[in-house]
Amino acid sequence: MNWKEKLASNGHRITQAREQMMRLLSQTQVPLSPMQIHSALREQGSKMGLVSVYRNLNLLMDYDLVCMLVAPDGNAGYVAGGTGHHHHILCKVCQSSAIFDECEDFSELISKIEAQTQFVVGDHFLQFYGLCPQCQETYV
Amino acid sequence: MNWKEKLASNGHRITQAREQMMRLLSQTQVPLSPMQIHSALREQGSKMGLVSVYRNLNLLMDYDLVCMLVAPDGNAGYVAGGTGHHHHILCKVCQSSAIFDECEDFSELISKIEAQTQFVVGDHFLQFYGLCPQCQETYV
DNA sequence: CCCTTATTGATAGTATTTTTCAATAAGGAT
């Protein structure tokens, strides 16, 4: 089920604004702020308002169609979301991101955490930082 | 080396504002926003300005004396930082947090990520969400 | 106790996000 079906089957409309945003985000590896998304789309001739960017980001987040990433400096940005459980790695130099779905089996770690903290463990947020292939060439 | 020594040995002063912030944060499990920190301290009679909260949060972050956590809804908040490499688990209901230092050995996962993404992997941000002991009683 | 200067609070300024509301367009019904 692609993103259009996902939205449509939940009673949401496939609008130009949403198509433009999804296209931009899936073409971009670098996490974009709402403002950056707005500027990029205006430059491409879109008439979309910044408010719609915020609204649609919220909607797309609800359906896991976009992901929020946190840069090393704490700034947040959005990228197109992969399907299913996955995580991102972010280049410390150029901010470019990549998806990996090889998610470790955390069951052993979760047992330790539950023993140590008395919490019942649910889901998690895991993100790696590193150097992308291009920046390896440039900086190593 | 406690936080006072850490700051002092780097030429920073141990001010009332910093003592108040560190005391508040180490007494609180729930991540607090800059605004919440400011309000809480004013209620306790402090004359600190909101601006100093921001400035000192930045400073304390630089020395890993406080940590920024990301709530499930994406909101950020600050807690007193543990020593050394550690992670947090956050209660989905009451936002209360706990520290765990049993950090899995990620070397195998890192190899997989590097193979899959061609990135060189550096550090990571890992945070769990779950239910704290109190909320387990209330909601289960 | 004095002196230097990092730190502070207040004010003002900028950036970010949310609210409101009439106009528009998506898409099912006709």
Add this chain to the structure above:
DNA sequence: ATCCTTATTGAAAAATACTATCAATAAGGG
């Protein structure tokens, strides 16, 4: 294809979050 309903939109304004500036203060070495 055209109409109708209403989710969605853009614009303007309001609310919130964060940063810059600067004179006054207080931390801490001498």
